Amino acid sequence: MTITNLSFTAIDYLALVVFYFGWLGYAKFARRAANQGIPSLMSVMVQYREDWWRGTIRRDLKIVDTNIILTLSNGATFFASTTILILGALLALLGATDRAIDILADLPFAVKNDTLSWDCKIVLLLAIFIYAFFKFTWSLRQHFFCSTMVGAAPDNNIDEDAHEEFVQRGSRMATTASNTFNDGLRAYYFGLSVLPWFLNPWLFILATVTVIGILYHREFKSDALKAMTGEN
Secondary structure (H helix, E strand, O other): OHHHHOOOOOOHHHHHHHHHHHHHHHHHHHHHHOOHHHHOOHHEEEEHHHHHHHHHHHHOHHHHHHHHHHHHHHHHHHHHHHHHHHHHHHHHHHHHHHHHHHHHOOOOOOOOHHHHHHHHHHHHHHHHHHHHHHHHHHHHHHHHHHHHHHOOOOOOOOOOHHHHHHHHHHHHHHHHHHHHHHHHHHHHHHHHHHHHHHHHHHHHHHHHHHHHHHHHHHHHHHHHHHHHOOOO
């Protein structure tokens, strides 16, 4: 089979373009907004992490800090393990293409899928969740780096400049780990938006736009952000 055998229409290709640039564009927008200090969950958490690492220096016992890192690491471990299960299910679905196509064909608004186009959609999902897996495992390792840095925290009796330098390095490492985790989590959201494509490419476009709207609201307009910034 070649690409000419695909049953994709112009709407399918349009949906892919919206999906790709929507994901890439939102990720860059959110990161740039955080770097520019625009109020968002990402930018506000940077300040909280700096406060956390300043507290790390003041504490003789680092139990609180190690527990925080352990909790964050457990989150990354959970999603990495879940991603493995999802990848296994997607690979199994590749072996049941004909049956799955027959089931979806009876659903409302469903367009006709041929074997090649169905497999291409599954491969897209596989690529998304493989990307998510690597992000979660890299985030996990970065949290291990944070744990090592907690163990290397300077004593209280050194000068303030050394304290602040350590705070900036530690908070930067923690922020990097968090951003990597967020990249993996964002892949889950956009992976879910691909699912309606099996029914209809218009639903794929709608799901992509909906996911972007949800992510934007949670990042910039959510009650969680208002609680952390003290807004009413």
